[in-house]
Amino acid sequence: MQRYTSMTLFRKINIALLAAVVTVTGAGIALADDRGGKRGEMRFERLDADSDGSVTFAEFSRPMMERFNEADADGDGTISATELEEALESRRAERRASHMIERFDIDGDERVSADEIVNRQEKMFALMDRDDSGVITEDELPRRFAGGKRRGN
Structure with missing residues (x-):
């Protein structure tokens, strides 16, 4: 699965630094993906690939290295x-699409x-039509829709 085999120490350090940057900027490892609840309870189970009750470094690093290899479009190991940028945009688009489906899929x-x-x-x-008149007036609009004006002003 890993495309890089023999690397110089410099390349290994660059990859480690890049992995840290990717984690901080939102690509993150599986642990950072969850916000609690049922999915949060499954964090450990997802990392524990062989279900032996412990997580090895290989299991821990697998999600990040999979993302690294996906992002390495030309396969040169860097x-x-x-x-x-393309990898982050792709992940951002996936998250947005998932959020939209989650929000609207009744x-x-x-x-x-x-x-x-x-x-x-x-x-x-219906929530914005505070007086149940069947129309929304400017003073009923939330600030983000009312051009910065406050309700009732």
């Missing part, structure tokens, strides 16, 4: 700024239909 089929979007929009509209 990640350029361009490759890193029936749980991991797809979003026009009806599900309309349903969500109707709920949002």
